[in-house]
Amino acid sequence: MYYIYGAIVILEVYDFIIVTQDLMQPLRINTLTQQQSKPFSSLDLPIMFISGLLKSFNYIITFSVFYDYNFQHLTYSGCAISMATTCETPIKNLEVNEEIRDELLSHKLFKTIDQSVDEEEHSLEMHMPYVAKILNDHTSDATIVPIMVGNLSDDQELAFAQVLVQYMNDPSIFFVISSDFCHWGSRFRYTPHDKTSPPSQIHEFIESMDREGMDLIQNQDLQGFKEYLEDTENTICGRNPIKLLLRILEESGGGYEVNFVKYDQSSPVQSLSDSSVSYASAIITKTS
Numbered sequence: 001m002y003y004i005y006g007a008i009v010i011l012e013v014y015d016f017i018i019v020t021q022d023l024m025q026p027l028r029i030n031t032l033t034q035q036q037s038k039p040f041s042s043l044d045l046p047i048m049f050i051s052g053l054l055k056s057f058n059y060i061i062t063f064s065v066f067y068d069y070n071f072q073h074l075t076y077s078g079c080a081i082s083m084a085t086t087c088e089t090p091i092k093n094l095e096v097n098e099e100i101r102d103e104l105l106s107h108k109l110f111k112t113i114d115q116s117v118d119e120e121e122h123s124l125e126m127h128m129p130y131v132a133k134i135l136n137d138h139t140s141d142a143t144i145v146p147i148m149v150g151n152l153s154d155d156q157e158l159a160f161a162q163v164l165v166q167y168m169n170d171p172s173i174f175f176v177i178s179s180d181f182c183h184w185g186s187r188f189r190y191t192p193h194d195k196t197s198p199p200s201q202i203h204e205f206i207e208s209m210d211r212e213g214m215d216l217i218q219n220q221d222l223q224g225f226k227e228y229l230e231d232t233e234n235t236i237c238g239r240n241p242i243k244l245l246l247r248i249l250e251e252s253g254g255g256y257e258v259n260f261v262k263y264d265q266s267s268p269v270q271s272l273s274d275s276s277v278s279y280a281s282a283i284i285t286k287t288s
Contacts, residue, residue, distance in 0.1 A: 060131065060144045060174050076150030079160055079244075080111040082118050087144065091132040097143035104145070107163050109156075113148060121148065123237075127178055142174075149241040161247035168248050175284070177245045179238020181210045185275025190235045193272075203268035203276065209234060210263065210278050218258045218282065222246040255288040 081101055087094040104110055113121075124146055135142055152160065167173045184190055184206050192209070193202045209232055216225040225246060229239055236242070249256050262281040269276050 060142055060176070076148065078111055078150055078152065078156060079109065080113045080148045080150070081105060082113050082124075082146035082148070084115070084118060084146065087124075087128055087146070089129045089132040091129055092136050094128065094132055094135070095141075095143045097145050100143075101145050104147075104163065109159055109163060110147070113146075118146075123178075124148075127176075131176075149244055152240055152244065157244060157247045158251075160244060161251045164244075165248050165251040168252055175245075177238070177241050179236055179242055181213070181234070181236050181278035181280055182206050183235040183237075183275075183277050184269055186273070187275055188235055190233070191272065192232070199272055200270045202272075202274070203265060203270065206265065206269060206276065206278060207263065210280065214260050214263070214280055214282070217242060217246065218260055220246055220249050220256070220258060222250060249284075255286055256284055257287050258282055258284050 081104060082096065083101075085096050085098065087096065105112070118124075131144070134140075168175060182190075184192075184202070192205070193199070194205050197205070213225065213228050213232075213234060213236065216228055222243060225243065228234070229236070249258075260280055260282040262279075264279050266277045266279075267274065
């Protein structure tokens with residue numbers, strides 16, 4: 001999937017979506033059913049997007065993920081920008097804002113993504129139709145800038161945040177950051193659970209663990225979220241875009257509020273042979 005810069009900025013991992021925007025009325029859209037060949041179960045996942053004032057935005061910056069889990073496509077260090085000029089979707093083609101892309105590349109921090117990697121990295125691909133749907137509904141001609149986020153050191157995190165914060169504070173730009181949450185099951189090599197409780201309650205353990213991380217994101221506690229990841233090793237594919245988002249919010253000087261509005265699981269784990277993927281949605285609003 002690709003992203004639109006200026007109206008919407010998307011930092012994406014897979015199916016967890018954070019939308020940043022001022023005073024908008026959310027619109028619920030259901031996802032397409034995922035194919036069985038994907039490593040996630042089918043789920044009619046409600047995605048919170050924005051209607052109304054969306055048409056007043058000019059650009060969307062999107063952050064996706066170079067995955068750091070071996071059931072995903074690739075590992076990568078740093079941030080890289082797609083060099084595509086147009087992103088095709090079944091709904092409409094999305095045009096890349098080359099001016100903003102070149103502006104970001106001028107900072108010499110960002111690398112570029114070659115087409116073969118761009119086409120195989122499915123995280124952007126899965127979300128691009130949602131962006132196209134919203135823009136199509138509002139006859140918006142907003143353009144996008146696709147960015148992939150890999151592993152970042154603390155110094156890299158800060159450097160990228162200091163570049164991107166000006167766009168976060170620009171009212172003509174819309175940010176979307178997406179990721180899934182816990183991948184639980186033997187196929188993901190991740191099966192923590194409370195051994196004192198019956199297996200039928202494993203899904204409750206997963207939700208409790210996920211919500212602990214969600215609370216840290218909602219409180220904009222970057223250090224706490226990093227410690228949580230080290231502690232739990234929760235298989236959140238978009239940990240890097242989420243951490244970069246939290247660092248950008250730190251650099252913004254405050255005035256933003258994060259509120260989670262939806263949590264779900266692809267299926268409730270009730271035995272050690274089950275598996276599931278968690279999803280959550282939050283909205284970030286500027287309050288001052």
